[in-house]
Amino acid sequence: MKKNLLFSLFITLIVMASCTKNFAPRSLFQGEEMNQWDTRGDVSLKNQLLVLNDKASLALKKGGHTNFEFDITARTIDNGKGFIAFHTDEQGKKGYKVALNNDLESSEWWTKTGSLLAVRNLTKSTVKTNEWFDMQIRVDGKTITISLNGSPVVEYTEPAKPYRLAENMSQILSSGTFVIQSTKGTLEVKSVSLTPLPENNNTDNLKVSAVDETEDPVIRLHQENFPVLDYHVHLKGITAEQAAARSRQLGINYALAPxxxxxxxxxxxxxxxxYLDSMKGQPFIQAMQGEGREWSETFSEAVREQFDFVFTDAMTFTDTKGRRTRLWMPDEVFVEDEQxxxxLIVKKIVDVMQEPMDVYVNPTFLPEVMSDRYDDLWTEERMDKVIKAMVAANKALEINNRREIPSQIFIQKAKDAGLKFTFGTNNSDGDFGKLEYCFRMKEACGLTAEHMYQPKIRK
Structure with a gap:
């Protein structure tokens, strides 16, 4: 009996040791050799670093990886960019890709480092070019989590019926190997490790619930490579951490504006x-909303330029009798002759175009006493006058989700005139909505990525 007990204990210890070994971290590169990888193109080992130049790639020889934590320490050099593919083949043609892109001048400015490309693109990188960063890609069942320097930037749960365009049909979870590839310039890798995770088919307690992509407009925009950014969000009734979690949940990036x-x-x-110091390391584009007509004199140019972009509206002004007017305050609106x-409103909008801002927001807003005659009051002549002033001053136009302005006719005119656009919520509380009106106008007016305003992301 004692021998049988000892034998059972011995077998149990062997099994436990085997399980521990199976799910233990495994080094794939630690600065000495790259014999676990197949290489293509200009790949070299220099100063204990893996260096990939212009379209060079590494493919892990051993495949069949399903659930895992893939940890890499890397950096992009200057304008270098590339991706890490997982659940893929040796050519990186299937599965998912995670962006390595800190290039501030990149034409696809909405696919920054950490983006789960075409599924959860990111408009802001929390890491910088020429600086080392740690990235972890975790696949646990149907959930993909991407973290940079220990902070999650993507949390995506693949639904039962993921929405994919024809060219992305193989972009689904399965199993496979890993590919690291440079698509332009130079990438450097300091270390890579892999920790297998046990099979997880439990969907009852997902940290991030799967979105029904059969009706979700957000995934459609990511799939067509359109920048999914709410350019006008305030921390009202919500913290920065809660806003970041909401962004990861919905797949909508945010520009925060004090x-x-x-x-x-x-x-x-x-x-x-x-304020800007408190926002360092946060995954948000930083915008400034200038309030009142004296804002440009209240803040120095040097400080204003520390934001990624600046916006204002024309809702505050002094009327013809010297009275301070805020159009959203009924007791400050004095209408004697409606026309x-x-x-006067149009004139004030045109005047605002001379202020040092990038984007005109809350456009075509009318006070409550006039708002039910919006279409009659915003004549073609008045629309054309505003659009002409915006073109001359090179300002972008906000499509405002909260107030559902400007009208489709105005947007189409602005597009035909060559204006750039932003989508903005201008929330008054913690409920941002989902840019529903903006997405409808995007489809109705045929807006593409080229029509969207590109913020001047600061280093």
């Missing part, structure tokens, strides 16, 4: 600098 001006949360240069007041 209200800057006299009587608003940020009132001077020092407060701007403190004359409408002409």
């Amino acid at each position: 209200n800057c001006g006299i009587g608003f949360p940020i009132t001077n240069d020092n407060e701007v600098i403190a 004359q007041y409408m002409d």
Whole structure:
């Protein structure tokens, strides 16, 4: 009996040791040799680094990987970019790809490092070119998590019926090997390791629930390589951490914009600098909303230029009798002659185009007393006057989701005139919505990625 007990214990220890070994981290590269990889193109081992130049690639010889944590320490050199493919073949033709792209001048500025390409593209990289960063790609059942320097930037659960365009039909979870490839310039790799994870078919307690992609407009835009960015979000009723989690859940990137001006949360240069310091490392594009007509004099040019872009509206002005007017405040709107007041609004919009901003937001807004006659008051002549001023000043136009403005006719005119666009929520609380009106106008007016405004992302 004692021998049988010892024998059973021995067998149990062997099984446990075997399981531990199977799911233990395995080094794929630690600076010494690259014999676990097949190489293509200009790949070299220099100073204990793997160096990949112009379209060179590495393919892990051993495939069949399903659930895992893939950890890599890498950096992009100057404008170098590439990707890591998983659940793929030796050519990286199937499965998913994760972007390595910190190039601030990239034409596809919405596919930054950490993007799950064509599924969850990212408009802001939390890491910089020429600097080392740690990336982890985790696949656990149907959930893909991508983290940079320990912080998640993508959390995606593949649904039972993922939406994929014809060219992306093989972009689904299965199993396979890993490919690291440079698509332009140079990538350098310091270390790579792989930790297999046990099979996980439990979908009851997913951290991120799968989105029904049969009706989801967001996945369609990612699939067609369109920048999915809400350019006008405020931290009202929501924290930065909650906004980041919401972004990962919905697949919509956010540009955060503090209200800057006299009587608003940020009132001077020092407060701007403190705010921007608090946002370092966050996955958000940083925008400034200038409030009131004195905002450009309240903040120095040097401080304004630390934002990725600046926007303002024409909803605050002084009327013909010297009264301060805020169009959204009924008790500050004094309409004696409706047509004359409408002409005043148009004039104030045209005047705003001379301010040092990039994007005109809350466009074509009318006060409550006039809003039910929007289509009548916004005549073609008035629309043309505003659009002509915007073209001359090289300003972009916001399509505002909250107020569903401007009209489709205005947007089509602006597109025909060559204006660039942004999508903006301008939320008043923690509910951002899902850019529904913006997406409808995108389809109705045939907007493509080329029509969207590109923020001047700062280093």
